[in-house]
Amino acid sequence: MAYWLLKSEPDSYSFAQMQHDRRTAWSGVRNHQAANNLRAMQPGDLAFFYHSNTGREIVGVVEILRTAYPDPSDASGKFVMVDVGKPVPMPQPIGLAEIKTTPALRDLPLLKQSRLSVMPIGGREWQTLCKMGGFKTLGVKR
DNA sequence: GCCAACGTTGGC
DNA sequence: GCCAACGTTGGC
Numbered sequence: 356m357a358y359w360l361l362k363s364e365p366d367s368y369s370f371a372q373m374q375h376d377r378r379t380a381w382s383g384v385r386n387h388q389a390a391n392n393l394r395a396m397q398p399g400d401l402a403f404f405y406h407s408n409t410g411r412e413i414v415g416v417v418e419i420l421r422t423a424y425p426d427p428s429d430a431s432g433k434f435v436m437v438d439v440g441k442p443v444p445m446p447q448p449i450g451l452a453e454i455k456t457t458p459a460l461r462d463l464p465l466l467k468q469s470r471l472s473v474m475p476i477g478g479r480e481w482q483t484l485c486k487m488g489g490f491k492t493l494g495v496k497r
Numbered sequence: 498g499c500c501a502a503c504g505t506t507g508g509c
Numbered sequence: 510g511c512c513a514a515c516g517t518t519g520g521c
Binding site: 362364407408411451469470472 | 517518519520521
Binding site: 386387468469470 | 501502504
């Protein structure tokens with residue numbers, strides 16, 4: 356099982372909307388590196404939900420429910436999307452500023468590749484972030 | 498609102 | 510194939 360981070364601008368799609376929808380297709384990715392990450396996802400993988408631009412914090416966790424399939428919003432047919440769902444809010448959202456000042460998270464792609472919208476998270480970093488976010492264990496309560 | 502990072506486009 | 514111009518993302 357792998358861990359990921361998904362970015363979304365809350366003005367276009369917020370975690371509150373995610374909680375309302377329960378499940379959604381993660382469409383609109385138009386960057387090849389991000390698309391390759393989508394292709395590597397497996398059902399059961401978990402992903403942090405990060406609010407970019409407005410908020411700049413990790414606000415929750417979602418589960419990957421379906422492997423990559425063609426994104427109908429892409430006319431070229433090259434880009435893909437996955438289905439995500441089962442949103443769980445973070446007891447304590449983790450701000451970007453806090454992430455930046457945590458030595459164990461120094462190598463997060465979030466800090467190094469600020470424009471990448473879908474990125475992998477290492478198991479150790481996942482654990483650190485879950486702890487910071489107020490989850491009691493690595494397993495997320497549902 | 499500004500600007501850095503970075504991807505894409507198009508002229509040569 | 511190189512590189513300048515331009516557009517977009519996202520932090521500040």
